[in-house]
Each structure stands twice: as structure tokens, then as C-alpha cells.
Amino acid sequence: MKEYKAVPMRDGYGNALLKLCAADPKVMVLDADVAKSTRTDWIKKEYPDHFLDMGISEQDMVGTASGMALGGLIPFCSTYGVFLAGRAWDQIRTTVCYNNLNVKLGGAHAGLSVGRDGATHQALEDVAIMRVLPNMTVVVPCDSLETEKATLAAAAYPGPVYLRFGREAVPVITDEDTEFEIGRARHVSGPELRNAGEIADAAIFANGPMVREAAIAAEKLAAEGITAAVYDLHTVKPLDEEALLAAAESAKVIVTAEEHQLAGGMGGAVSEFLSVRHPVLMRMIGVDDSFGESGSPDQLYDKYGLRAENIAAAARGALGR
Template structure:
């Protein structure tokens, strides 16, 4: 357990987009492994795949605007021993090519890595069509798939490199906007192992992606109110860390899940699938409530869709009332 204050300057954090971490991780992994190739879909610079193509032009394959073909070609290259990274906006990557991912990649258990950019509502002005809010749900239901939602740019780099080092399909979700950097090189990262970044005894806030920072900020506010909240960075949505989730629920007796994604089927649902069967406790879910997004500045949207630290504080208060009512 690392001291969260060492890794979280909540008042004045360094801000970096997680897509930068993806570009760095992809390039670093490719430097170590010649089998890594990247397939572009006309959006190389906004997904940071151009960092790869500038360094490894012979291993970059331009596919154009054709998500299904991009996925199929990646599958073919994986059959030949390559480790293809398919990068695209998360909405189109997961949705447009879902059947290709299901039948050709996951059923065959091919070593294809999916980099899902522009995750979450914080994509902002582009509006609902480009704000990926369902991809965790539709990726995690696929057998053989691993789903990673790293919390900041540094963790995204680690996740990308870790994805390259394991066999099988992996979906990595990252975002467009700058978000606080809350981990450092020394913060433990292991696929499948949730990381407790703040201890607490009254409630466990289980979050992923950009919402880990918001959860830490909420926990700090709660602390000032005399409520001790644990914060767990549940960066691996699948395979989910059952042991850590059950342990946190047992210790605190109340859970709040937090994600920048539809609450239906997302990380929170995955947590609830564990808790309902192994350790039922009062739960509140923070996330997008069965709505499409819209245009707007990211901070305004996060507020409108109930994804700020104050929303987490409210959810914690509600879940503690439920816990008290249960006695």
C-alpha cells in the first residue's frame, strides 16, 4: 500500500490525456517486440498511433475508414504470429466491428489488441455519436476478452505494455481529454489485480478510468465530514478481481461503483455480479444513467451526467443510509 498523498496531489495535479499513455505504451512495447504491428484507421494522430508510425513505418498498416476490415486484417496478421494493435474510436471499434471481434477474434482467441480511444462523455463537443459509453459492456461479455480501463496516462502506458505481453484479445479504453495523473512509475500495476489507493472502513468506492481521481477527491471530502472511504482503482474490468472486491465489501459493508460509462453492463455491473453472489451489501452506482451524451465542454458534461466528486459524495451518503437501515 502506497501513501496516496505521495501519488495524488488533489489540488494541483499534473494533467495528461490517457491517449498519450497509449501512444507511449504502444511505441515502447513495439521497441521491445518486433512482432507488434499497428493498424490505422485514418485517425492516427488523434489516437496517437502516429507516434508508432513515425518510429516504425514498416510496421504500420493503413486500413482507411473500414473498422470491420481493420479487425479482420488484424486477425489474419495475428494468425501469422504478429501482435496487431487495432486502434480506433471506442464507439466504432467496439460497435461497428463487434461481430468481427466476437467471431473472428474472440472465438478464435487471437492475439489482437484493441485500443479504444475517445472513451467516455468527456470527449465533449463531438457529441453523442463519438462518446463511447457502452463499449465496456459489449466487450466484457465476450469470452476470452480482457478489458482494461486505466486511470491515468501513466497507467495507460503500463496497461498497453501489459496487454502486449499477454496472449489473447485485450480491449484498452482510454480518453481524449487531459485528466489528473494520480499514479507514478512505482504504483503497482498488474492485469486482474485491483489497486486499493486509499484505505477506508465505512464505504468502498470502486472506480475505473477517469473516475478514480474523482473518487479520491470525493473520499477526501468525505474524510472532512468524518466518513472513512476506501478507494479502489478497478482498472481491470475483466478478468475482475473478485477477491479484492469481496474483501473491500466485507471490510466496509457498503459499496459505490463509479464509471464514465452506462451503468447498465459496465464496470459497476461487473462488480455487482460479484457482490450479489459472494457478499451482498448495500450498493449505489454512479455512471451514465441510460442516456446518450451530447455536445458540450467536458467539465459541463461531467456535471450534467452526474460524474463529479460531489455526485460520488451524495451516492456515498445514500449508501451509508441504506447500510444503517440494515443495521
């Protein structure tokens, strides 16, 4: 097993914002009193005129960002995903999305990775409530480098974008040269099913830190003679329909894996699409209609079944192996 350096995903957000502020006077970074947590304190220090701490006022932060966007700026709202998507949902729906404003939302500390803070701070529903909004784009990168690329891409992508990233240091499995394009699933390992003639027993679509788990699962499965293609489905909306159709045609089963509720998340989006366009046997890995709790991220991933072994078992089960 290859060893990777572990870096907090939020560092990627902070690094991208530093680059953006250096290059573009229109970029503004807003935070809601968690700048040290989201890494926007780097902007506060380096580019104070690009930074605004809105205090503990998520709704006001999103509304203010909306006005900035109407005035031609490119605002990034930053706080814990659970408060950004949840507390400010109505502002995001009616002001940001209905007006199709160029507002970027950085949802930090998402999933179980916030660990010991417990369930109140663990965003497990944010993808669901963001992806149902018309005009919204939802991106869930897999490591700090991909978070950096996604943040840079979001700045150049028209309209509302919700970026979701975790708190913990996670292995950096991509490198500077790894491609990233909003809306295009990234092939990680195994057969590339978008190429004619390639087939697999299972296709695994994962995002966030679960991409790493999916890659490990595919190695386990390969040792058992099961071929698995792994994709980083970082963009939950708009879905990469081409990649999903190719997988549905060329693999016997599809497994999704995410650090989110099973209901309404990325797996739900894949299921909604494929059940209509190309029905295929599916299994979904995620949190099963439950709040999280305090614990180390590792303990929580074990308890809530977000491990490579859970993904591998789901593939085996679906294949009848």
C-alpha cells in the same frame, strides 16, 4: 488538494506503442484513419514498417489484425472506442474471441471526454459489449501513465484485450512506481481492506478518470467522519474477486463510479459478482440510460453526474447520512 500535471490518456497509448515497436518486430499498429487522434501517428512517423492505416474500415481492421495474430504477430487495433467496439463487434466476437486470438484493441476517445463531437462519438456502451465476450479482457486505466502500463501489459498478456482510454488531458495521479497488474485492483487511498482487520464505511471502486473523482470524494467524506477505501478497478474483466470480497466483508456499502452507461458496465460487473457471492448495499455512478451531447468534458461530467460530489452523495445516501 494535491495538484497533478494533466496529460491526455492517449499519450500513454502512443508512448507504450513506441516502446513496444522499438523492442519487438512482432508488434503491429493498425489504425482506421484517426491516427492523429489515437497517437498512432507517432508510430507512423517513427516505425513506419510497424504501422498500417486501414482506412475507414473498422471491421476490416479487426479481421486483418486477426490474420496477423494467426501469423504470429501482435497487432494493436486503434480507433475511437465507439467505432472499434461497436462497428467491429461481430468480428471481435466470432473471429477474435471465438478463436482466442492475440489481438489487442485500443479504444480511444472513450466516455464523455470527446466532448464537443457529441453523442455519436462518445463511447458509453463499449465496456458492456466487450466484457460479455468469452476470452476477452477489458482494461480501463485511470491516467496516461496507467494507460501506458496497461498497453505494455496487454502486449504481454495472452489473448484478446480491450483497452479503453479517453481523449482529454486528465491529471496524472499515478507515478512511475505505481503498481499495475491486469486483473488486480489497485488500492488508491483509505483503508486497504485486503489487509486483515481493516474496515471502512464505504468502499469505492472506480476506473478511468473517475478514479481521481473517487479519491476527491473520499477526502470529502473523511472530513465528515466517513471512512472510505478507494480502489482503481482498472480491470473490468477478469474481476479482482479477492478485492471485491474483501471490500464486501469489511465495508458497509460499496460505490462504483465509471464514465459509462450504468447498464452493463463495471458497476454492473461488480453487482453481478457480489449479489451472488456476498450481497452488500451498493450504489452506482455512471451515465443513466442516456446518450451524451456536445459540450466541454467538464460541462458534461457536471450534467451527467460524474463528479466527486455525486460519488460522495451516493455513499452518504447508502449509509443513511
